[in-house]
Amino acid sequence: MNSLKKSKFKPPSIALWILKLFCRKEYMEEIKGDLQEVFDWRVNSKGPFKAKIRYFLDALSAIRFLRFSKSDSSKFNTAMISSFIKSSFRNFRRHWSYTLLNVIGLSLGMMAALFILEYVSDELSYNDSSQADQVYRVSNDYYRFNKMIYESSMTFSGVGPAMERDLPEVESYARLYSASIGWGGAMILTRPDEPDIKFKEDKLFFADPNIMEFFDLEVTHGTNELGVLNRIMLTAPMAEKYFGSVEAALGKTLRYNDNLTQYELQVAGIFKKPKFNLQVDFDVLISYLSREQSDPERFQNDWGGNAFITFVKVMPGADAGKLEADMSELTLRYRPGYAEKNEQGEYDRVNSYFLTPIANIHLNSKFQNEVGPIGDATTIRLLQIIALFIVTIAWINFINLTTAKSVDRAREVGVRKVMGAKKNELVLQFFTEAFLVNLFALTLAIGFVLLGQPLFDQFVERPLLLKSIDFATFGIPMISTFLLGALLSGLYPAFVLSSHQVVLALKGKAKSTSGIGLRRGLILFQLLFSSLLMIATMAINRQLNYMNNQDMGFDMEQVLILRGPVVREVRGPENVPKIKLFKDRLKSMASVNNVGTATIIPGQGILRGIVVSRVKGGDPSLKSIERVVASNDFLSTLDIKFSSGRDFDESIKGYEPIIINQRAARELGFENDQDAIGQLLYEFGSEEKRIVGVFQDYHHESLNRPIDPMYFIRNEGFDTFYAIRLTADEVSNTLTQIEALYEESFPGNPARYYFLDQYFNNQYKKDEVNSKVFSAFAIMAIIVACLGLYGLSSFSALQRTKEIGVRKVLGAKVKGIFFLLSREIIILSILGFALAIPIAYYGIQQWLDGFAYHINISALLFVLPMLLVLAVTLLAVSQKIIKTALMNPVKSLRYE
């Protein structure tokens, strides 16, 4: 009966393997037999599943036998291991230069990988809250007549409450609102008792109380009173900024000001920001209720203004897709106008909502009005691949150098074998060496990372949150990668080295032909990868260069942008004389050429949310278009060129003038720019404007995006931004004067300004950082690869010393010998490069497609890196080769 059961169920093989690992040889037969018997018995009494689990546990528990081994002569004996280590060190000392080469190459590779790991995990850690699997961000698109009018990362104030109220799967919601987003208006906090203590705050939001829960914010002092009217919560640094200390801040009052409102707020508590990065970064939170109470129409249940960053927490396992669909239905209830259908039975106006898991926002956002820094998932994936490849290149170096060296050590292996060393003991010896080299390299790499941390932070232009030295986060992946690397890089050399034939090895006749194909393949891989990185770096740099030097269609040099005032004594049209006075006084300054005001400046992400029509109230020619409110001199200050018509000026009276760009003229159906002049346009379908000018298209946004239709309307009362064109001289002096004048004209407002070209080029910051990171790691990869080539070439030159001597005696020229020795590497690098071309071509094309305006892929992109790779590899291999080729044949013939 037993034998029948036995054939049916076998103990798990992995358990047998574990058993083998732990159990001493002497006990093996007894234990295995007993275990088999117990297993069969358990299969009968408890069933096969339980029997297998128990068998597994039995195998694991055999670990107790390891303790025995100390006094016995097993192969894991410490004396043996210390002997391995000792002879490893002797070997290192004998071949110190080659060991050094290995350690440096490996540590450079590991350092690069650690830095990349750090950068990548920082990018991945946005919104990594404990609630991340249940909290979504709500965004919405708006369509009219089947045309997309806008897509927005922010939605309406009514959406969050409606979702909680009407959708059972939604547990709770939280909104964030900031007056400075979109409008560019600033927010000022003041201590009423000390009016001098006032600052503009950008990281300030009106927030619903749940925000604390959604983003793991910790209230360290006081309580979370974001649900209470007129309460404010601060981070500790903020509290210190205003009140000197955290304790002093609690219960105190702060006054809040923006373009529209003023509140007196009581400090209810201090919160600590989480360990991960926040996509929407804030230091100050004010209870949303305060805002809602003062303007319920806009802030409570509005379905038109999309200025609210909205988060919802759903039940575990709720289907986001279903919620999105439900939301679109729900809109019909709250916006009755949306239920109207056209003749075809389709809705005229459609709002579609999207739920994005909060952790996905940073790397996958497509929104122009996304708040906070936007990363790029592709770059992150590429960097991960690069990290892996750089380390692989370093490991390949180690493998190549060690196997090439195997000839040198053949005699040692022979002697060891004669003295009775078994093959697996030799393998262990070489493993020990590989492990030690890897260990040194890792230690060195960690040292490099620790030392280089500040430099690297500077390099990527922000302090990284997570340090790769942080063992809790990186310990396990680091150690497992390290062990895997040591194993992989040690495995092949260990077997090659230990498999020498005793007799041949002792005679010194062992040839290094074994594994030469593999070595070539590995070198090919290194060169292929280096070439790829080189070409990519080249392409990225050229594209960036192109973008920076492209004519934008307006003059952004020497233009100072000054943010308009927040605290005003009067509101609305009464501001106009004050603004005019300020502008006139600015213009009277010798170093100021021109001044204009506008609601939006170039370089700001725009929303294209406005509709205009050529027919009053008519629908067919409705366009989505960008609208800027500007003063008379704004366009001339930026030196925007007109193709037809004229700029705004004071002589235009009696009607509302409008200026459009050429793109808008085409989309509105004017064939020539002149045709548009004098024509009427209707803003929002009804407000009449007359076109007075058409200006040449300029790049309002970065070259990543196409030029969109846009128009300017005139209003002297909107001074969100002052654009001031300066003459070239005495800039710093002028700035002080402007600052003084501003604070005199608009008391209570700290002046904030920057230069337009800097602001505009900030759009390329992300690409620039990526390009820098790419270039740096490309260079790193090439250095590591060259280290390996250098070692390999010097070794093979050494090996052929005698051959070269003979050749020289027979009349070979130095040049000929040089080519003989470097031929292989030249062929390999050309081959590697040829293989890299199609891959690189495809990759670059994909990348360039993301830019509306980009360079063309030309042969130059490939030729230059090719020459560079060739030059660098030749440089790496030539030094030793030339030395060997020049050697006196008498000396080289005596070699060996």
Added chain:
Amino acid sequence: MNQSLGALEEIILLLVLREKESYGAELVKLYVNQMSKEITLPAVVMVLKRLEKKGFLKSRVGEPTAERGGRRKVMYEATKMGYRLVEEAMNAKNSIWDMVPKLS
């Protein structure tokens, strides 16, 4: 040499004393049946080896059998010293147990 017995050692020794000789797998089965709780085989073998080292058991290599996949078993037999030690321990326990008032 340590002449005292741990709780598990005592039970295993008792189980060995039950017959002339015994082996690991059998002891596991007996232990599981008698004590109605699980034990891993290496734990039992470990105890056997320790008892052997202390001189309470002696072992011999048995014949290979088919039901063990042709592997030899190691048979353990209690020594005189082992018997005495268990006897002492049991006597001591019994005499203490006699002092305990019995529940009706």
